[in-house]
Amino acid sequence: MLEKRIIVCLDVREGRTTKGIRFRENVDVGDPVEMAALYYEGGVDELVFYDITASHEKRGIMIDVVRRVAGRIFIPFCVGGGIGSVEDMREALLAGAEKVSVNSQAVRNPAIIEEGASRFGRQCVVLGMDAKEDPAMPCGYRVFLNGGRVATGLDALEWARKAVALGAGEIVVNSMDADGTREGYEIRLTRMISEAVGVPVVASGGAGRPEHLVTVLTEGRADAALIASMVHYGEYTVRGIKDHLRAAGIPVRTA
Amino acid sequence: MKGRIAVVDYGAGNLRSVENALRFLKADFFVTARPRDLQDADGLVFPGVGEARAAMETLHDTGLDEGILGFIATGRQTLGICIGCQIALQRSEERDVACLGIVEGSARLFPGTSGLKVPHMGWNQVHFRPEDPLFQGIPQDASFYFVHSYYPAPAREEDAVAWTDYGIRFVSAIRKGHFAAVQFHPEKSGPYGLRLLANFLEQVR
Numbered sequence: 001m002l003e004k005r006i007i008v009c010l011d012v013r014e015g016r017t018t019k020g021i022r023f024r025e026n027v028d029v030g031d032p033v034e035m036a037a038l039y040y041e042g043g044v045d046e047l048v049f050y051d052i053t054a055s056h057e058k059r060g061i062m063i064d065v066v067r068r069v070a071g072r073i074f075i076p077f078c079v080g081g082g083i084g085s086v087e088d089m090r091e092a093l094l095a096g097a098e099k100v101s102v103n104s105q106a107v108r109n110p111a112i113i114e115e116g117a118s119r120f121g122r123q124c125v126v127l128g129m130d131a132k133e134d135p136a137m138p139c140g141y142r143v144f145l146n147g148g149r150v151a152t153g154l155d156a157l158e159w160a161r162k163a164v165a166l167g168a169g170e171i172v173v174n175s176m177d178a179d180g181t182r183e184g185y186e187i188r189l190t191r192m193i194s195e196a197v198g199v200p201v202v203a204s205g206g207a208g209r210p211e212h213l214v215t216v217l218t219e220g221r222a223d224a225a226l227i228a229s230m231v232h233y234g235e236y237t238v239r240g241i242k243d244h245l246r247a248a249g250i251p252v253r254t255a
Numbered sequence: 256m257k258g259r260i261a262v263v264d265y266g267a268g269n270l271r272s273v274e275n276a277l278r279f280l281k282a283d284f285f286v287t288a289r290p291r292d293l294q295d296a297d298g299l300v301f302p303g304v305g306e307a308r309a310a311m312e313t314l315h316d317t318g319l320d321e322g323i324l325g326f327i328a329t330g331r332q333t334l335g336i337c338i339g340c341q342i343a344l345q346r347s348e349e350r351d352v353a354c355l356g357i358v359e360g361s362a363r364l365f366p367g368t369s370g371l372k373v374p375h376m377g378w379n380q381v382h383f384r385p386e387d388p389l390f391q392g393i394p395q396d397a398s399f400y401f402v403h404s405y406y407p408a409p410a411r412e413e414d415a416v417a418w419t420d421y422g423i424r425f426v427s428a429i430r431k432g433h434f435a436a437v438q439f440h441p442e443k444s445g446p447y448g449l450r451l452l453a454n455f456l457e458q459v460r
Contacts, residue, residue, distance in 0.1 A: 001420050121304060200376060254398065
């Protein structure tokens with residue numbers, strides 16, 4: 001039976017990771033390739049590299065990171081952040097990424113999902129979505145852009161359905177209400193999206209303890225759970241979290 | 256020197272990850288789209304993601320279909336991956352296309368029933384025949400990474416060497432003599448995937 005995935009997210013700015021400073025001894029913790037290798041050896045199922053480089057001129061650095069990561073780890077990984085065109089997608093995929101993720105760019109230009117899916121296959125195209133509770137919206141959640149700074153008129157459920165119809169092969173549902181709280185994922189939102197679409201849903205935002213992953217992977221119907229700070233500062237390990245999930249009866253990969 | 260691998264490039268998706276894994280394993284390999292180059296190889300890797308009909312059309316247009324069949328006929332080791340596993344069968348239900356017919360049977364679409372998401376994407380367990388050389392040193396029921404909507408359905412049970420459950424129990428690896436193919440992606444399946452590729456390299460040597 002298909003296993004639930006644990007995905008670790010690494011933020012990268014100008015080729016350096018921005019979190020996990022106290023990660024481990026003897027390792028250049030600012031190097032995304034070294035961090036990726038550590039998580040790979042630690043049994044993570046997938047990685048996401050989120051490029052937060054502000055300057056457009058320095059975006060090329062990320063492609064070099066992707067290329068080096070691909071030569072070092074042999075699990076799927078996704079690149080997001082700087083993907084604004086089909087050409088950006090092609091570059092990241094050719095450099096060795098398994099998937100690319102689009103968020104604000106897809107809201108502004110939904111055709112990028114369709115073009116990406118038809119050129120590279122829908123399994124490569126991930127929709128990232130930042131949603132916030134809003135009773136004014138039909139489903140109760142509104143889509144935001146630019147990491148939550150700009151509100152849109154989009155209903156989260158409607159946008160998820162539309163993105164899948166356009167060709168998105170996976171949706172990362174990031175709850176802005178839960179993000180940063182470390183008090184658990186937004187279960188209602190995750191479940192609503194997961195039950196409405198025929199593609200895998202990755203829960204994001206709010207993970208603080210292994211129980212949170214248990215809840216979102218069962219009640220929340222998520223196919224995968226994204227984590228970052230839980231493991232970046234050494235508080236938990238991927239293996240430890242997986243032991244917890246296994247004990248709760250959730251199928252996860254042994255590695 | 257023996258052990259030279261040809262990686263067939265027939266435009267079916269991205270070969271980068273297969274190349275990366277072979278490089279990591281220090282394999283002696285080259286990538287080619289020309290049938291005549293296959294003569295120089297001791298083993299063949301036949302990867303790919305994408306779509307069966309498009310893959311078959313490209314193989315046919317380039318003459319690689321005959322090249323691959325000729326290579327296999329010489330008794331040299333061949334490993335198909337993903338779409339390379341599906342088109343080894345006689346037909347694929349994907350836009351109903353005739354395939355290479357190395358193994359009897361067809362590639363079928365997963366029934367989108369019982370709430371299972373298609374494509375089947377992610378890590379899933381592989382239960383294999385313990386005697387198969389590809390799986391030596393790998394724990395029984397180890398997980399491998401899958402991304403596919405169609406699955407191999409060989410006509411004869413003896414051509415199956417591994418099975419996976421996804422709503423239905425499907426065949427996730429096939430073998431006919433020196434030809435083997437896996438539906439999952441060993442190049443993206445962590446240390447056990449690398450071990451499977453290393454086992455293949457060992458067979459070629």
